Amino acid sequence: MTCQHCQDEATVHLTETVDGQRRELHLCVACAREAGVALPESAPSLALDAVIQSLIVTNVGELVGELASLTCPDCGLKFMEFRAKGRLGCPHDYRVFARGLLPLISRTHGATRHVGKVARRRPAESERLRLRTQLRDAIAREDYELAARLRDQLRPKDADA
Structure with a gap:
């Protein structure tokens, strides 16, 4: 033309x-x-990740664009994996993804504060979850010595007898 x-x-x-x-x-x-x-000073970036991020921000909103880069340090779940599967990986995800979860919880339940029964707390569970995550990572990296130590830490104490 x-x-x-x-x-x-x-x-x-x-x-x-x-x-x-x-x-x-x-x-x-x-x-x-x-x-x-x-006119823009330079041509737009055509890197695939930049294009995808731009599409997310344009079509879903800036908040989801920010949340897309978040990952839970305990279980390794990414916010976009949660969006795709609809399941959280650990209790810490509520804190890590709070900005994205609170509007969803509010729409679904009508409130963001829990009222009712609460499960008994087991303090060792968060440590076990952290160890299981480390075990998965060690296996993925093929660090089998570390994986064996982590496996031994995860075994119940009475199973050794």
């Missing part, structure tokens, strides 16, 4: 609808600058 002013190659394409009539304008960069059209 050629520029409507100087017949060079048109790289700026504008479409305007006024009173139901559509008007298109095709300009080269020089003619677009002369006409006062604000």
Whole structure:
């Protein structure tokens, strides 16, 4: 397509609808600058992760764009995995993903504060969860010596007898 002013190659394409009539304008960069059209300084980044992040922010919102990069340090769950599967990995996920979970919980339950029965707390469970996560990571890295030590720590004490 050629520029409507100087017949060079048109790289700026504008479409305007006024009173139901559509008007298109095709300009080269020089003619677009002369006409006062604000142009970006550089071409947009076409890296795949940047494009995906841009699509997330555009279509789902800035909050989800920020949350997409969050990962729970205890269980390794990413926020986008939670969005896809609908399940959290550990109790710490509520704190890590609070900004994304509170609106969801509020919409679903009508409140964000629990009222009712509470399960008995077992303080050793969070330590066991952390050890299991470390065990999974050690196996993935093929660090079998560390994995064996972690496995031994996870075994119940009475199982050794």
